[in-house]
Amino acid sequence: MKWTEVKVETASEAVEAISNIMMEAGASGVAIEDSLDVENFKSDMYGELLDKEQFTHIKEGALVMAYFPETTFLPEIMPFIEESIARLPEFGLAIGKNEMTVSEVAESDWATAWKKYYHPVRVTRYLTIVPSWEKYESKDELEKIITLDPGMAFGTGTHPTTRLTLQALEVVLRGGEMVLDVGTGSGVLSIASKYLGAQEVHAYDLDEVAVTAAKENMDMNPVAHDVHVSANDLLKNVTIEADVIVANILADIITLMIEDAYRLLKNSGTFIVSGIIQDKKEMVLDKMVEAGFIVDQIFQQGDWYAIILKKTEEE
Numbered sequence: 001m002k003w004t005e006v007k008v009e010t011a012s013e014a015v016e017a018i019s020n021i022m023m024e025a026g027a028s029g030v031a032i033e034d035s036l037d038v039e040n041f042k043s044d045m046y047g048e049l050l051d052k053e054q055f056t057h058i059k060e061g062a063l064v065m066a067y068f069p070e071t072t073f074l075p076e077i078m079p080f081i082e083e084s085i086a087r088l089p090e091f092g093l094a095i096g097k098n099e100m101t102v103s104e105v106a107e108s109d110w111a112t113a114w115k116k117y118y119h120p121v122r123v124t125r126y127l128t129i130v131p132s133w134e135k136y137e138s139k140d141e142l143e144k145i146i147t148l149d150p151g152m153a154f155g156t157g158t159h160p161t162t163r164l165t166l167q168a169l170e171v172v173l174r175g176g177e178m179v180l181d182v183g184t185g186s187g188v189l190s191i192a193s194k195y196l197g198a199q200e201v202h203a204y205d206l207d208e209v210a211v212t213a214a215k216e217n218m219d220m221n222p223v224a225h226d227v228h229v230s231a232n233d234l235l236k237n238v239t240i241e242a243d244v245i246v247a248n249i250l251a252d253i254i255t256l257m258i259e260d261a262y263r264l265l266k267n268s269g270t271f272i273v274s275g276i277i278q279d280k281k282e283m284v285l286d287k288m289v290e291a292g293f294i295v296d297q298i299f300q301q302g303d304w305y306a307i308i309l310k311k312t313e314e315e
Contacts, residue, residue: 243265
């Protein structure tokens with residue numbers, strides 16, 4: 001079987017959004033090669049020796065490579081891909097060169113092409129993300145292994161926005177919480193929440209592809225077997241009261257759910273948001289404070305931010 005590779009040369013901050021677009025268009029797998037990965041992994045934060053060359057050989061920007069089966073009629077879906085990427089600047093995301101190339105690859109080459117980009121990575125003090133095809137033995141008894149298939153959905157846990165969100169969850173969760181995961185993608189944040197002691201987790205995503213992928217990833221992680229995964233538009237019509245709401249999505253989309261998040265959080269509940277680039281940080285903070293949230297902590301990696309906010313106590 002042959003596959004078609006659609007490769008986009010773009011800016012680092014757009015890789016997850018473009019990956020999402022490709023999956024919505026029917027890609028069977030997406031690989032990312034990001035020049036910032038060298039910066040993200042150059043320091044040995046968790047005692048691991050990392051080979052920089054395994055992550056990227058490009059000097060700037062990023063490549064997003066999506067793989068479509070030969071039965072896909074590309075002329076029908078390419079306009080959707082091109083138009084969707086062209087609109088990303090409306091959400092505050094730079095798209096860099098935005099150069100696209102299309103080529104054929106054999107099935108064996110395709111498997112190598114995307115799997116070679118994913119390796120076990122210790123993303124926080126306690127959490128390690130391992131691709132489903134890799135063999136990995138835990139290095140210490142406190143380490144929690146999250147098994148993911150990055151070929152099924154965007155969001156593998158190694159992008160700065162996801163790493164920052166995982167670090168924030170590690171700070172916030174103490175055990176027994178009700179967690180709402182909005183825009184769950186691959187489900188990595190829900191799985192991490194269960195490992196970190198959350199009693200109940202509800203995961204939502206507007207994209208049915210992501211919902212299916214998240215469910216399959218839950219099945220690979222027994223700790224997350226009882227996570228409730230469903231399609232939903234942000235927090236609309238949700239009535240579950242939560243201790244923690246977490247959302248790793250675009251800043252402009254986060255602002256659309258602030259009122260619902262405040263409504264659903266229990267008194268002194270926590271709202272964790274990520275996917276915020278530097279240019280959008282103050283806008284998000286202003287709207288959060290206006291809604292009644294108090295800023296607790298801010299995490300930063302490069303130009304990306306995650307923010308922990310607290311709901312104010314009612315008088």
